[in-house]
Amino acid sequence: MSLEWRARSTSLAWSNPLAWWWGLLTLVSGVNIAIWFLLYGRLRDQPGGALGGAPGIGLMLLLCAAYVFGCALRSFLPRADVQRICLFDTWLSSVVVGRSVATVAEVCFVAQWAVILHPLGLMTGADTTLNAAWVIVPLILIAECFSWYAVLTTNYLGNAIENSIWAVAFFVVGIALCRLLPEFDGRVRVALAMTVVGIAFYLMFLMTVDVPMYLSRWRAVVANGGRHLHPLEGLRDVCTRWVVTHDLAEWKGEIAWMSLYFSAAVWASLALCVVYSLQDDLPRYLTEATVAISAPDTAAVVSNPPIPTTGL
Template sequence: MTLDILVWWGFLGTVSLFNLLAWAASASSLERRSTALGPHAHAARRLQLLLSAAYVGGCAFRSVFPLFDVPRVCLVDTWLSTVIVGRSVATVAELCFAAQWALLMDELADAAGSRIGKVTARALVPLIALAETCAWFAVLTTANIGHVAEASIWSLSAALAVTALIAIWPRCDARLRNVLGVWCAAGLAYVAFMALVDVPMYWSRWLADEAAGRQYLSLAQGLVDATQRCVVSHRWADWHTEVLWMSLYFSAAVWLSIALVHTPVLAEHVVKADRR
């Protein structure tokens, strides 16, 4: 294994261990705050904690067994590095992450009486389920156009969430505005990254495959192929395009998931108004 790959893999593993410890600390902190939160708020944040566990665990798994889905490249020679396993773990984790946001948006929309927030909350999980379907199409057929659609839907979902947060902003007190400000900044940074880096990357891969006359797999062929072990590669040239998004995804996105567990009780910081 080359030094650059070893350092990167070590970084992913170290961050994953930190994330697991941070989640455990969050669980302990939530239990200590249960009385102060009250039964309803505690139950809502406990659900957030459980959803976060799936996301934190899923990202830790994918950090230990990195996988480059379409070309079937992995770092570790094990059945755990097959596309069928890696994509299944990713699907569960990402749907749980989407559910975290949907639940918080729904809670915020109820507190503020916001129709925009309510519609956004109800749309998030179905949109991400559609994105996951596109991801499965991409990894089974090896056609990157599926990843273009997946990344575009994720971007749209984040943009909708930011729009709803901005609409609710005037009804929040100073403390909650600080929280919403962080959420909006993270959302806008994510949309910018996806629009400027991720979507163009997959689009260029799709165009290159089309120009080369690549033969894609059928869904049935892809399903069989996805159960086979991937080609093990420890070459930086095979991984360098994946390093940035994986590093950010398995660190900053996980920290955000854990942080959502500690969101203040939203109803205490919102002035309810006519629904809009």
């Protein structure tokens, strides 16, 4: 059985590695959607709260849904914004649609981290973690502005700055989680340590692969005397122009980050829902010193944890 799509005199068949890559993205996204529905069913049926066992779990599931389904759409219809390239000739492949979906999804993803960090900071009395919860959403909103600037003007420098801000935001998250390590024992401390390691690998990828790639593209355009679009000119361009290409060379620079983004990052979003649903169990993993200092505050946080809404 062969797979073939016709678009602007190009075709994509199973002999093309892009077909296998697209098929893998689609499969992973389908599984991610199934996991979200499974989590929704399980957490909805738990006692306590309007939805699930933990107060605010409904909001967490909603934020996760925006990220899971947003990434799924971008997996089904891959595109590269600045280059205006895509795999399928459909208006859903337009940059303005894809970038808008990505903006909402990414803000919701970082909001999940804020919703997780805030009650943990209150539970342990960790001001560093509390401050991180309030800072990361505004940081990502700024990053999204640079992303849109890059997309509208076709200036890769905006992408480099955007991803640098993502690195700063998750460096802050990593510091916040490190601050929590001495406050917990047992499996919670192990989970925190594993998350910090995962963030460290993410930061390494950003600073050694992603940001240098965009800086290299920016320098190449400048060296060749390339012209950047005016933002208003770019707005019309992102609404009307998308170029279908099945040339592996055109996609080579996008495959690595897209593959990680639409798999590991989505798994992190789903995992945050699971962690949040277990927050009632977290106090029993607090160290004795932490319990002695923050026992009254811990009870209040568990019964009704405040949810940061900055940027939402």
